[in-house]
Amino acid sequence: MPTARRSPLTRERVLRAAVRLADKHGLDALSMRRLAATLRVEAMSLYNHVANKDDMLDGIVELIIGEITLPTPGGDWKAAMRTRATSAYRVLLAHPWAALLIVSRMNVGPNMFRYIEATISTLREAGLTWAHTDRAWNAIDSYIYGFTLQLQNFPVEPGEYASAAASFLPMLPSAQYPVLHEMTTLVANGTHDGTHDFSFGLELILEGLDRMVAQARR
Amino acid sequence: MPTARRSPLTRERVLRAAVRLADKHGLDALSMRRLAATLRVEAMSLYNHVANKDDMLDGIVELIIGEITLPTPGGDWKAAMRTRATSAYRVLLAHPWAALLIVSRMNVGPNMFRYIEATISTLREAGLTWAHTDRAWNAIDSYIYGFTLQLQNFPVEPGEYASAAASFLPMLPSAQYPVLHEMTTLVANGTHDGTHDFSFGLELILEGLDRMVAQARR
DNA sequence: GTGCCTGTGCTTACAGTGTAAGGCCTTACG
């Protein structure tokens, strides 16, 4: 008698389920037992498809790196890098666990390599030296990851900045923190919106690089 | 008969021991039981001085934030921000667990508030609007944390970049990753050192802000 | 002194973690 056959586990299915679980319930909820449960399987069965938990985490990072739009070398390098950065930013927001994993482990995989290759070849074709390419790539990524992490760590929904600021004010006596107090008051007022702006710092960096390129051409 | 009295536990002593333990053996080794052991005490005794592990982690972040040199408002704002950034960078390197903790939790405490106050008042006195102050502060910190995390995550000691690059080369066939392959070859050669450079991106951001200030003055 | 309260450190216990070791059962192939 054919028992109700479930489709067999694969590395792919395990990783996709892991991404779904982390997206929905956060990185802390992503334990081997819980992940197994979502696949209607016992924890140890996962180990037939991933070497261990670290391998699984590496796998889901690789998966979502593949979601980032690659910059295309050869055209407008600034636009390409902007596209890349905002795409990465969007992907990191869609998978709020990802930025932390990326910055806390070594990521080596085809998707990551493709991502790097597209990035540095774009910068090279823009006319940057090897040294500048390396540093530019690093500066942009530092900003992307740092910005995203700070944003996600900030436990206030956009649209609630004013009310959150108001509730923070009592902790910030103006005698000790005059400027911080004033800024918080302005946010509570609605005079200053206080929202984070990803493109601000990104453009600062891109424009700085642009000047470098222009200078090198002269 | 007076038993050998050990000095009593305090929050201060607990937190300092936690910093020492994390510095020496990493964040993963910082468990309540191990921390208690270094103080010759049982794990549960710690809970008389910290509310729980999260509270303890918040405490050690506050402690090391206090180690950062504050920027002094009023003088050369760019130099002040540079000093602040490099001091923060050095502190984060001295406590390799810190950056990850900072970007993965809300930090509220007097040291953190003082740090923010000094930062934004310096930027305000430089002539930036509230909006620009907020964004500038955020951009700089994003870069600091992102850069540090990427650096610490990169498991190669400075001085071993060349040999590490050489051992990576086989993973990077030039057919698929021509530019990445070439850059890695140059690092293996010693032609390009491949080291990370904190000040590169920092100066990009500071110069961008400088131009904003100049433009606003006109 | 006695009684009491408070605070500090301890023991025990529980639910949850990653994963090593090994057993069973289905499938594929000779």
Next chain:
DNA sequence: CGTAAGGCCTTACACTGTAAGCACAGGCAC
């Protein structure tokens, strides 16, 4: 049909954070 391989399972272990409650000390009021 017999055998081998592999996927999934159970069991077990060492470790985690921390709740509950005990033991004992010091300080205070009387």
